[in-house]
Amino acid sequence: MKPDFGATAKDYAEHRAGFPDSLFDRLAKLGLGQPGQDVLDLGTGTGSLGRGFARRGCHVIGLDPAEPMLAKAQELDAREGIHTGYRVGRAENTGLPGKAFDVVAAGQCWHWFNRAQAAVEAARLLRPGGHLLIAHFDWIPLPGNLVRITEELIEQHNPNWHMGWGLGIYPAWLRDLGEANYQGIETFSYDLEVSYTPEAWRGRIRASAGVGGTLPTAAVEQFDAELAAILARKFPDPVLQVPHRVFAVIAQPALSSL
Numbered sequence: 001m002k003p004d005f006g007a008t009a010k011d012y013a014e015h016r017a018g019f020p021d022s023l024f025d026r027l028a029k030l031g032l033g034q035p036g037q038d039v040l041d042l043g044t045g046t047g048s049l050g051r052g053f054a055r056r057g058c059h060v061i062g063l064d065p066a067e068p069m070l071a072k073a074q075e076l077d078a079r080e081g082i083h084t085g086y087r088v089g090r091a092e093n094t095g096l097p098g099k100a101f102d103v104v105a106a107g108q109c110w111h112w113f114n115r116a117q118a119a120v121e122a123a124r125l126l127r128p129g130g131h132l133l134i135a136h137f138d139w140i141p142l143p144g145n146l147v148r149i150t151e152e153l154i155e156q157h158n159p160n161w162h163m164g165w166g167l168g169i170y171p172a173w174l175r176d177l178g179e180a181n182y183q184g185i186e187t188f189s190y191d192l193e194v195s196y197t198p199e200a201w202r203g204r205i206r207a208s209a210g211v212g213g214t215l216p217t218a219a220v221e222q223f224d225a226e227l228a229a230i231l232a233r234k235f236p237d238p239v240l241q242v243p244h245r246v247f248a249v250i251a252q253p254a255l256s257s258l
Contacts, residue, residue: 003112003213005045006066011212013072015203018048019107019137023246024056026188030250032131033058037102040125042091042118043109047073047084049135050105054082058103061085063094092117098124105133110173119180123253132182132251138168140191140243146201146235147242150227154210157223161210168245182251189247196240198231 005012027033035057041050044062046069054060054077062084064070070086077084089095091106091113104122106113122132141148141164151164169189177185196204202224206212212220231240 003209005213006068008207008212009068009072011203011207013046013076015200016207019052019135024052032103032133038100039103039105040101042104042106043112044073045069046076049107050084051077051082054084061087063087063089065090092121094121096125099127101125102127102130103133107135108137110134115176119176126253134173134249136168136247138166138245140168140245141165146240149230150205153227157219158210158215169247173249177251181254183254185251187249189245191243191245193241194244196242197238198240201240202227
C-alpha cells in the first residue's frame with residue numbers, strides 16, 4: 001500500500017494531532033532541539049515534528065515528496081509566525097549537503113521509507129555528534145475501544161490496509177539503525193490521552209493512510225458516513241478521549257560512518 005497523503009492534505013493539516021510538547025521537553029534533556037541547532041525533518045508532511053523544533057529556536061528544513069502537504073505546512077507555520085524552509089524530496093536521497101545538520105528527524109514516517117537507504121543518508125547528513133531521531137505518536141487500539149472499532153471499519157472498507165492492532169512501539173527500527181552502524185541507540189515511550197470531538201476524530205481518520213490516503217473520494221465519503229453513525233450510536237459524548245503512545249528512537253552514526 002502506497003498512500004498519497006497529498007490527497008488528504010486538508011484533513012491532515014486540520015485534524016492530525018501534532019507531537020506533544022512533552023516530547024520536545026524530553027528530547028531537550030538529551031541534547032536534541034537546542035536553540036540554534038540545524039534540524040532536517042524527513043517526511044515532514046504538514047510540519048508537525050519540525051514545527052515543534054522551530055518553536056524552540058532551531059533552524060528547520062522540512063522535506064517531503066508531496067507538495068500539497070508542504071503547502072499546508074507553510075500555512076500552519078504562518079499562523080504561528082514560524083519560519084521553516086521546505087523542500088520537495090525523498091528521505092533516501094535528499095540532495096542536501098553532507099554534515100549540515102545536528103538532528104535528522106523522521107516523525108510518523110520511517111515505515112514509508114526504504115529504511116536502509118534512509119539510515120545511510122541520515123548518517124551522511126549529520127555532523128559529528130549529531131543525532132538521528134525516529135518518533136511516533138500513535139493511537140492505541142484495545143478490545144472494544146473507539147480506536148479498535150474505527151480500525152475494524154477501515155479494514156472493512158480497505159482490505160489492503162493491515163496496520164491495525166498497533167502497539168505504538170517499533171523494535172525493528174533499532175535493528176535498522178544497528179545494521180546501518182549507528183551507536184548509542186536509546187529509546188523511550190510514554191502514554192497520554194488526546195481529546196477529539198466526534199467531527200475531529202472523523203477528520204483524523206479521513207487523513208489516515210487506510211482511508212483518505214488510498215481510497216477514492218466516493219469511498220472516503222461512504223466510510224465517513226458510516227463512522228459518523230457509529231460515533232453517534234456508541235460514542236455520543238461531545239469530547240472523546242483517545243489513548244495514544246509516544247515512542248522515540250535516538251542514535252548516532254558511528255565515527256566510521258561519517
